[in-house]
Amino acid sequence: MSDKTHTYTNGEVTIVWKPSLCTHSKRCWLGLPAVFKPGQRPWILPEGADTQAIVDQVGKCPSGALSIRMNDEGGRPEDDRSIQDPT
Ligand code: SF4
DSSP states (O other), X not given: OXXXXXXXXXXXXXXXXXXXXXXXXXXXXXXXXXXXXXXXXXXXXXXGSOHHHHHHHHTTOSSSOEEEEXXXXXXXXXXXXXXXXXX
16 A cells, blocks of 8 residues: 655645545545645645634544644745756
8 A cells, every 4th residue: 555645735834645544535625625626636725725724624634644734843945946946
């Protein structure tokens, strides 16, 4: 079984999804359909709701497939910009 992990961030919070644990309970996409969109790729759009709503919904995942990482707990995402200059 795969241990693959996918991450989706809005710059403030990162949603971590482990597909091998997902039991397709539908709870995330019924609870917060602006963020969890199973018919799309990527299927998680963290810009669809504010951080608190995302944290609350992720906490309701019954399988542990979803978890949260707060971006201010280490690393500064805005620093990533420094490697994007092609010249
Ligand atoms: S709530 Fe958790 S187990 Fe249910 S579909 Fe979403 S990620 Fe999968």
